[in-house]
Amino acid sequence: xxxxxxxxxxxxxxxxxxxxxxxxxxxxxxxxxxxxxxxxxxxxxxxxxxxxxxxxxxxxxxxxxxxxxxxxxxxxxxxxxxxxxxxxxxxxxxxxxxxxxxxxxxxxxxxxxxxxxxxxxxxxxxxxxxxxxxxxxxxxxxxxxxxxxxxxxx
Amino acid sequence: xxxxxxxxxxxxxxxxxxxxxxxxxxxxxxxxxxxxxxxxxxxxxxxxxxxxxxxxxxxxxxxxxxxxxxxxxxxxxxxxxxxxxxxxxxxxxxxxxxxxxxxxxxxxxxxxxxxxxxxxxxxxxxxxxxxxxxxxxxxxxxxxxxxxxxxxxx
Numbered sequence: 001x002x003x004x005x006x007x008x009x010x011x012x013x014x015x016x017x018x019x020x021x022x023x024x025x026x027x028x029x030x031x032x033x034x035x036x037x038x039x040x041x042x043x044x045x046x047x048x049x050x051x052x053x054x055x056x057x058x059x060x061x062x063x064x065x066x067x068x069x070x071x072x073x074x075x076x077x078x079x080x081x082x083x084x085x086x087x088x089x090x091x092x093x094x095x096x097x098x099x100x101x102x103x104x105x106x107x108x109x110x111x112x113x114x115x116x117x118x119x120x121x122x123x124x125x126x127x128x129x130x131x132x133x134x135x136x137x138x139x140x141x142x143x144x145x146x147x148x149x150x151x152x153x154x
Numbered sequence: 155x156x157x158x159x160x161x162x163x164x165x166x167x168x169x170x171x172x173x174x175x176x177x178x179x180x181x182x183x184x185x186x187x188x189x190x191x192x193x194x195x196x197x198x199x200x201x202x203x204x205x206x207x208x209x210x211x212x213x214x215x216x217x218x219x220x221x222x223x224x225x226x227x228x229x230x231x232x233x234x235x236x237x238x239x240x241x242x243x244x245x246x247x248x249x250x251x252x253x254x255x256x257x258x259x260x261x262x263x264x265x266x267x268x269x270x271x272x273x274x275x276x277x278x279x280x281x282x283x284x285x286x287x288x289x290x291x292x293x294x295x296x297x298x299x300x301x302x303x304x305x306x307x308x
């Protein structure tokens with residue numbers, strides 16, 4: 001055994017998702033609908049400039065997920081053989097952290113309107129990040145091998 | 155004031171990053187180097203099948219980040235005006251959660267060798283997910299508006 005540091009980590013949500021889906025629903029319908037990210041007013045200053053980005057990443061706590069099975073059918077489709085839950089996007093996973101790239105429609109005060117999110121109403125928001133190709137796309141590592149590559153701003 | 159649920163959320167890391175970078179370093183150099191994700195053996199079954207994916211997303215705790223400033227110069231570059239820290243990829247943010255798309259080189263036992271990661275040695279790993287275009291690329295929402303779109307497997 002190596003001596004890994006597996007001490008628990010605690011985060012305080014910065015806001016909450018609002019949308020029309022209070023119960024697990026068709027993910028495609030959820031992602032095609034509007035969601036609002038309501039950010040705690042004390043963080044207002046921290047997302048100044050986020051409107052420069054068309055796409056952002058929302059990291060949220062999947063608050064309705066309880067426990068997990070080590071192996072599952074991807075997308076619950078029994079025609080696909082079971083595999084490890086970490087090799088799927090199942091919401092029921094060891095740490096139920098949700099992650100979606102969404103499109104920003106508007107930012108007014110502490111309300112960020114987005115489309116593309118698949119989080120249930122009331123999901124606690126842990127972090128938002130601008131989507132940046134060099135970090136977030138499979139081609140990103142290639143870009144960084146090019147000494148002349150510079151991230152795009154905005 | 156709305157009544158948001160901002161109760162703290164606690165996660166137990168599933169593993170730890172190993173790499174040659176113990177101190178903050180040039181992100182490009184870090185991403186071009188090899189890193190190993192050592193996963194707690196009790197989760198062995200949960201990542202069976204992850205080898206089907208060329209790219210995965212690593213979500214980790216930025217354990218060396220202490221506190222944050224509400225507004226910062228992006229990439230520490232003083233020639234770029236300050237903006238809200240959540241509109242940058244600064245590691246010092248309200249919840250120091252790191253997120254990088256990496257390329258899988260090999261999986262042997264509980265060791266996942268990757269390139270493209272920008273996490274310091276010893277970073278606690280919170281989650282790994284297969285990279286899936288319809289969730290993780292800006293074009294994803296468009297794909298899901300197409301009723302005939304089906305996610306690719308593997």
